[in-house]
Amino acid sequence: MKKFVSALLTAAMMAGLFFQPVETVQAEKNENKVLTIAHRGASGYAPENTMAAFEKSVDMKADLFEIDVQMSKDGEIVVIHDTTVDRTTNGSGKVKKLTLEELRSLDAGSWFREEFAGEKIPTLSEVLDKYRGKSGILIEIKSPSLYPGIEKKIAEELKEHNLHKPHNEKIIVQSFNHDSVQTFHSILPSVPVGVLIGYNEAGISSEEMNEFSSYAEYVNPSKKMVDEDLVDRIHDHDMEIHPWTVRDRKSADALLDAGVDGIITDYPDYIE
Template structure:
């Protein structure tokens, strides 16, 4: 079972910063999960929200900033004064630091408002070399289909939110045509669904798992990985 640090070890350090990523490595996580947004100058910034307001001392949409302007913001003080001065990283800097050293689960956040992000992301990863330890995920299956068409060697995942009704075999069959992973909210999962994912040739990650009892139950069901704010719990 892979242990994936959600936005880094985000229970212990400000999310999507090198402080959180280094803490994840210290706590022996297998993967770091992180989010990317496109900047005004078409750079890939590592930040979850489409606005900077919640996790920095700035205000406004990420896509209205250049990367240089984003790097001037304080992305640590909101979490704790001890992290004052922590910066929004570029995806390129994260790849330079962790490629082939830790797994990276990279989430495309806003493909609709950031046209071309799939190609920009695939092109950047291609410069470092595709590997099984870099996976790109999104809640938008069309973004993942586009990425798979452009870069078929890049492992991909579709994120699934809970919804009314069962998650059908036909949906799994469709997703398996362009993705290798189905990543679901932990409340959706049961042993039969995980087996069905495996029968369709895919793997399943559960998000966001912060209880050890839940983690043990999912492990007994043969989950392939859990995404957690507390990688040291597992």
């Protein structure tokens, strides 16, 4: 009888090892999922930083889309990458020298393809209004030194949209300006932040890694810097890594092999 009971216990233990509940398996699968982050929206298929690009990102089932934010002359947070409007609109001039009304009068789509004529420069508020609950959003603060107080304004927008608390969708704020990231973090610590890293042949030092881990949840470097060792070091500091910017399938595959947590790409369909 004892041998029979022992055999049953052994079988039960083996079953526990090899037959996990469906919920556990699904949870582990979700935890290991590599996030697809559409760079400036699905900017390979629609004009960057426009509602058309964000809509395409959602249609292509990207987990998040990335946006760049700056501030108009009259203090509105607007979504545009360059510090001037020259490249992506039919206008000219510095973003900070133009009012929201002047920025909104510009065509931000025709430069990409004529079918996008009439696309406007969105405000952060409009993007949050439309895509809250539909997509995660990675917000990059561009050139914050030009816009004193922009971190506080972004925090206020997130609070107004009730996006300063944990939700199913992800909201992340990042910048190449790490002082700006820390300023935002001090204002709204409930929203996770990331540090963007431009290509540096020397890599990221241990001192830098320790400093980043004191306030940031993400280290997002140029894809040219990424290998398994860097990924492991970032993970060892309890942070995640979302490299940028992928524009070909070969680069996407190499980053997936390195074990990254997410990939920032112009082409969301390249991440499989």
